[in-house]
Amino acid sequence: MSGQADTYVELKHINKNFKNFVAGDDITFAVEKGKLVGLLGPSGSGKTTILRILAGLEPADSGEIFIAGREVSHVPASRRGIGFVFQNYALFRYRNVFDNIAFGLKVNHWKKQDIRDRVNELMELVGLTGLEDRYPKQLSGGQRQRVAFARALAVEPQLLLLDEPFAAIDAKVRKELRLWLRELISRVGITSIFVTHDQEEAVEMADEIIIINRGKIEQIGTPAEVYENPRTPFVQDFLS
Ligand SMILES: Nc1ncnc2c1ncn2[C@@H]1O[C@H](COP(=O)(O)OP(=O)(O)O)[C@@H](O)[C@H]1O
Numbered sequence: 001m002s003g004q005a006d007t008y009v010e011l012k013h014i015n016k017n018f019k020n021f022v023a024g025d026d027i028t029f030a031v032e033k034g035k036l037v038g039l040l041g042p043s044g045s046g047k048t049t050i051l052r053i054l055a056g057l058e059p060a061d062s063g064e065i066f067i068a069g070r071e072v073s074h075v076p077a078s079r080r081g082i083g084f085v086f087q088n089y090a091l092f093r094y095r096n097v098f099d100n101i102a103f104g105l106k107v108n109h110w111k112k113q114d115i116r117d118r119v120n121e122l123m124e125l126v127g128l129t130g131l132e133d134r135y136p137k138q139l140s141g142g143q144r145q146r147v148a149f150a151r152a153l154a155v156e157p158q159l160l161l162l163d164e165p166f167a168a169i170d171a172k173v174r175k176e177l178r179l180w181l182r183e184l185i186s187r188v189g190i191t192s193i194f195v196t197h198d199q200e201e202a203v204e205m206a207d208e209i210i211i212i213n214r215g216k217i218e219q220i221g222t223p224a225e226v227y228e229n230p231r232t233p234f235v236q237d238f239l240s
């Protein structure tokens, strides 16, 4: 056990090197249950690496990870109760929307009728009811991302990780989707961590922002705190 009662995720002294490159340098932070936290930093600063280590897709060199008070450092990705929406984690092109969302449920051997009910519920949740039979290429970028969210939420994970989920979407739709996603996450009540290099996106969406530079945490705080009180020259510069 570790942290405070309402801590849901905790990383402690995570280090990660690729050859001689430091991608994670003593990364320590905690996320409260139900919060939406943004990992913000420039390209190459180590954001994706942190998410992959948390998800169990990449081993850390050292350090510990706790989810719901349980040490999961050696628990496989599939058993960490995590849903993903990754930038390059595309939909299955040759499956329709229904089958894309149903995928994880089938893997978990849900009964046919339960799958149908759950997919219908998710379609309604993400506002896509009626588009079950469409294929990904028959959807807009924004609709595709909604399917990706529905698929990630299907098996009721306790933690949602999103890696630059709006990167491939044009600016106008991106803005709408951000607000939509923020609202959806608070409605579902799922603890979530998203990665972005976009300050505006982080400020608009996150309850709390973690600013990363060269594999190191520069500052953690609410959007107002980090803007009003940048603690390092990097943060000052990056947010201006
Ligand atoms: N599998 C890997 N092998 C070698 N270097 C890697 C690997 N994955 C990431 N890196 C390096 O680690 C650094 C951080 O990468 P990443 O976590 O993807 O940053 P970000 O998501 O912030 O853009 C980058 O310099 C990248 O080139």
Ligand SMILES: [Mg+2]
Residues within 6 Å of the ligand: 047, 048, 049, 195
């Ligand atoms: Mg990345």
